[in-house]
Amino acid sequence: MSSKEIKNEKVFSYLEGLRGELPEIRAILLFGKNTATYKFALCHSLMNLNGDNLKTEIKYEDLSEDFVRELHKHHVSCPNQFNRKEPTKLEKAMDSHSRDEINFKRLLEIAQKDIYNNVFRAFQNLGDGTLSKKHMLFENHQSDKKLIITDRLAEILSDSSLVELVKRENQARWRVVEEAWSAGLSTNLVYDYEKQRFYRSDKKVNRVYLRSAVETLVPYQKGLCFFCSNLMTDIHGKEYELFPDVDHFFPLTLLSKEPILSVNPNGVWNLVIACNQCNRKEKRANVPAEKFYNKLLLRNERFAIEHSHGLKFSILNSLGLSKASQIKDKMALIWKTFETREKWSPK
Ligand SMILES: [Zn+2]
Incomplete structure (x- = not known):
């Protein structure tokens, strides 16, 4: 699980001025590189782990249904969920699901390939590196298809007002990215x-x-x-x-x-x-x-x-x-x- 730590000075100084519970999740939403809006869908699903759903060990499959539902919801209101010219396989599948040609279970199967391979691994990458152990929100165990939630994330999830705040900021940020892509980045x-x-x-x-x-x-x-x-x-x-x-x-x-x-x-x-x-x-x-x-x-x-x-x-x-x-x-x-x-x- 070793990967290089963040070097970008402006991102680094943002994280080092730590105060409160949110710098890491905000840094991910603000500075994470995106070619798709997966980060926002995963953030949304992670925030839904509060209350009775809060455990230390989370299986990928505990998150993926909520993840795909939220991504599909955004796709319906804005088709630009990927920064690509040609529609991806997942986008085509989401369209098919909107037209009732495939059921949700089938959409989930198609989506899971992408999600399991890329999304959890890339979530904590920002700028030119990844969050250090001290800042990590979860450990990703790709071969076991599970996450181990750290105290940093557990602190957020145990406070419902913080969860609501992150959800709102996540949606605002998601909209910025969608609009930029649908406007051809201008x-x-x-x-x-x-x-x-x-x-x-x-x-x-x-x-x-x-x-x-x-x-x-x-x-x-x-x-x-x-x-x-x-x-x-x-x-x-x-x-x-x-x-x-x-x-x-x-x-x-x-x-x-x-x-x-x-x-x-x-x-x-x-x-x-x-x-x-x-x-x-x-x-x-x-x-x-x-x-x-x-x-x-x-x-x-x-x-x-x-x-x-x-x-x-x-x-x-x-x-x-x-x-x-x-x-x-x-x-x-x-x-x-x-x-x-x-x-x-x-x-
Ligand atoms: Zn003031």
């Missing part, structure tokens, strides 16, 4: 302040509202307020001081006075998630301090690690760039524009 997400949701700005006619901006972006911040680093939660309602708000890092009012920068102020590059206290009560139309600018730059560069996911293209589009290597200079130019303004930090 997805251009823009934020609608009124509706608090992303839409795809390359669809000019009908503005189609997508997932919540919070659930898409908050995993990159590990659930913490971008500024005060308190753990945010939406369970006490919108007026609660730690409710997660979408915040424009550089205020809209300032950016709209600088058309020369040719950036979209509502683009992903400029959005962070901040608690109600920081966003609505304190920061308002101020530019945050330099240490937060550096944090934003790192986060935006992390988006660009994603190989074929939508956020990389969204960030480049909204900054008016064509290559990830240009992010640093463009961000520096924006920062310089507001250099002389007084800067804000949370109290």
